[in-house]
Amino acid sequence: MKKNLFLGLLSIAAASAFAQTDKQLYDFVVPRDGSLADAIQAANNRQNINARYRIFIMPGEYRLPADSTNMVLGGDSVKYPTPITYLRTGNTSIIGEDFNTTSFTNTTPQVEWHNPWGAANPLEGISKSDVLYICKGADNCYMQGITIKSSIADAHGRNIALNDNSNKTIIKDCCLWGFQDTYVSHAQQRYYFEGGVIRGCVDYCCGKGDVWYNQVTLRTAGGGFLAVPSRPFKYGYVFDRCRIVSDGNNGDNSYTLGRPWGKGTPSAVFLNTTMEIKPSQIGWDEMSGGWPTQFAEFNSMDADKKPISLSGRKTTFGDKKNCNKPVLTEEEAAKYSIELVMGADDGWEPRDFTRQVEPVKKLKAKKGILTWKHCDDALLYAILRNGSVVDFTTENSYTLPADTQKSDKWSIRCANQMGGLGEASNQVSSK
Template sequence: DVVVAQDGSGDYTSVKEAIDAAPSDRTSPWLIYIKAGKYQGHLEIAKPYIHLIGEDAESVIISDDRVSGDNDLGKPVYSPTDGATVYVTGDNFYATGISFENEYGITAQDGPQALALCTYSDRAILNRCKLRSYQDTYLTSNKTGRRHFLNECFIEGAVDYIYGAGDVFFNKCTLYNTRKSGGYIVAPNHKKEEKWGYVFDHCVIDGNADVEGLYFGRPWHDSPKTVFLYTTCKVPVYAKGWYFTMGGIPEIWADYKTVDAYGDPVDVSLRNDYYYYYEGETIIDESTGQPKKDENGVTMKENKIEGYAKNSLTDEEAAAYTIENVMSGSDDWDPAIMTESVEAPSGLKIEGKTLSWEASKYVICYVVKKNGSTIGFVKADAAELVYEDELMQSGDEYTVQGVSEYGMLSELSEVVKADVSGIETLDLPDYIAYRNGDEIVVRNIPESATVSAYSLTGTVLAREKVSEGTFRISTVQPCIIRIVSEKKTSVFKML
C-alpha cells in the first residue's frame, strides 16, 4: 500500500509517518514496505491491521535507546510501554523481516530494563524478525488470552528477556543469551486462567560461547506457564532448569525431549518443581541489625509462600501443544497460514532494458531488486509482468520476490545479469539544469518530451510529459534525469 525509504524513493521517509497516515479502521492488512535503513526513535502502533514488511532483518532496523528502570546514567526513566522501542496496542499486527532493537541494552550489556518491543495487542505475528537488547527485551502482553505468534525469530538478551502474559507460541525461534554468567530466558506473570502461557516449539537456545549456564526462566508473578518442546541447547542449561524464586509460584514449567548441541537427550531428572517467595515486612536479624537471609541467600519476610509446579510432560500432553490448539481461540485464528511463503518467481530474463518473469501462485505483487536493493514493484494483475530499467548497465544483477496478501516475501528468484553492450549510447543536449533550494529544475526541454527522475538505485521518483519546456521535482537527494523526445534520448545525473 505504501513504501518507506530513507532516501526519499518511497511514499514516506520514516516508519512513523507511514503509520500516522495509515487508515484507522482497517479490517484487512495495510501493507507498509520498508526499504533498507536504520529507523531511529520510539514508535507506537495503535491502529489495527498494520503489516510492516521489511526487506530483511539484517538491513531494516527500528531502534531506540530508552530505559525503563531507575538509573544513574542521566537518562529519563520511562514506563515499560513508553520505553519500548516499539509499543503495539493495535490488534492484528504483523511484522516480517525487521530488527527491533534497544541500542542501550545492546551496547551497555547491562541493566536497567531496555525494551525492544512490547505487544499488548491480540493476534500479533512476528515472522523472521530480530529482537535485541539485554534486560527485558520483549514484553509480550499485559492481559490474559492475548495471542502472539513468533515464527523463525531471533531473540537476544540476558535477563528476563521474554516476559509478561498472554498465550504466546514461539515456533522455530533462536533464543540467544549474551551474558557469560548466564541468565534467565523467561519471566512470565500468567494468571491461573491463562490456558497455555508460553510455548516454545523446536527452538534453539544459543549464546555467547563462554556462557557457563542459564535458566529457562524465573517466576515473576502470579502462576506462570511455560513449556519447551523439542529444544536444542547449544549452550548449557542448568540441571535444575528453572530458578526457584522471584515473585510467583509456577503452575507448569516443563521441558520435553530436550537435546544438547550434538542431538543427544538431556537429563531432565533434576528439573526443579518446588518454588517459594516472601511477602510482607522484612525480617531483621537482631544480632546484626541487617535483613535476615535464608539458606539460599534470599531476604526473608514475614510470610513465606510455597508451592509446586508440574515439571514434565507425557507424550500425550506434549502432543496437545499445537499451533492450532494454542492460537485458535474462539475466532479460529490461524497465524501459521499467514507466515507461509509463496513460491519464488521463475523464468527471469532481460530483453533490451526490460526484465520479465513468469507468474507465481498466491501473489499480490512483486518486488524488483537491482544489485540487492529494491527499485520497484509490479502488481500481480498487471497486463504484463515486466519492469523497465532505463538505468540498466552491463553487470547489474536483478532478482524478483513475490509478496503474499499478508506481506510474506518469497525467497529471491534466480539472479539474472544485464548485458546492454549492444544498446546505443545516450547523448546530452544543452539543457539548463540546476538546483533551486530543495528543488531540481530542468529547462529548454523539447515540446511533448517525457521526463523521468530516478533515485541512484533506479527507483522512479517522478515521470511526466512536459508541455511548457520546464520540469521540476522536489527532492534533496541526487537524481538521474532521463529525457525522451522524438529526436533523441538523454540521461544525466543531478547531484
C-alpha cells in the first residue's frame, strides 16, 4: 500500500512538472553552420548541474572534431586524437526536429588496418571509437529527434554510436547508426528507448543493465547477432513491440536474435515483436562458452502479423548443460512491464518525460504576425517554415521575417519539459 502511494505521488509530481507556467528557451541552439562540440562543452561546464540544460540542433549534418589533446593508441600501434565526445554532466537534453533531418558523426582516422579478422579502422573498439560517450554520474539525460552515426565504415570493426555509462537515459525517436556494437549500455543501470531506429549487424545492442526498447525499429544489416546482453540491473534487455527489418538484401535466416556475453547473467526477451525478416530457426547463438539466465520470446510475428513457430529455438548453451526456456507463456510475458522493469525501487517512469505536448490551437496569420492559443504545457514554441524549424519563442505570437514569401507555410510545434518537440500544428499561409 505504501509503495503504491509512493508511486502514485511520483506520477502526480511528474505530470505536474509538465504544466509549464514559466516558459524557457533552449539554453544552446546549434545553428546550421555551428558547432555541436561547443554546445556539449557548454553543458559540461555549466555551474548548475541540477537544472536541466537543453540543446537544440538545427537541421543539418554535423561532424564532431577529434580531440588532439587526448591521444589514443590504435590497433596499429599509432597514436591518434580521440574521436570520442564526452557528455560529463547529467540533466542534459540534446534535441533535433527529426532524426531524418538532424544528424552528427565523429572524426576517425581515414586509415585501414588489418587485424586477425580482416580490414578494420585502427580505433575500432568500445571506448575507442564511440561517437558520444555519456559518463558515469551524468544521469537523467534525454535525446529526441537526432541521428548519431559512426564515421567508421561497415565491416571495419566495432563502431559505437552511443556508449552510455550513466543511469536513466531516455532516447526517444532517435536513430543510432553503426555496424558492430552500435549501442553499448555500459553500466548496470536503467535505460529507456521509445520509437526510433537502431541499425547494425553484429552485437548492435550490447552491454549491461536493464534496457527497455519500446516500439523500436531494429534495422539489421546482414548476417549477425542482434542483442548481446551481459550483466543486468535486474531484468536485462526487454524488446517490447519492436520491428526487425532488413537494411538491404538480407532476408530470413540471416541473423540470430542474440548471444550471451557472460556466464549465467545475460537476459533478453522479445515481446510481441514483428520480425519482417525472420531469424534463424534456432533463434540464438553461442558466445565464448557463455550462457543466459534467460533468452526468450512471446508472440513473435512475421511481416503479416502471423505467429512465427518457435519450436526450434535454442534450449541449451555452452557445454549443453546450461538449459534455456526460449518461449514465454502469456502469464510469464505479462509480468514484464515498464512500471516493474524501469520503476525498480524508486518508481522511475520514463514515459512521464517522453509525453509530447499537443499542437497549439487556433493558429492564424494576419498582417505578417502569427498568433495562436497559449498552451500551458509547452516549455516553448518552435516556429516552422515549410515544415522545418527556423526559430523559437516563448510568446503566443511571432512576427514573420521580412523575406517571407506568399507561398510559405507556417506551423508551430510545442516543446515538452525535456525540450522534445511534439507534432506540428495546422499550417497557415503568409498574409
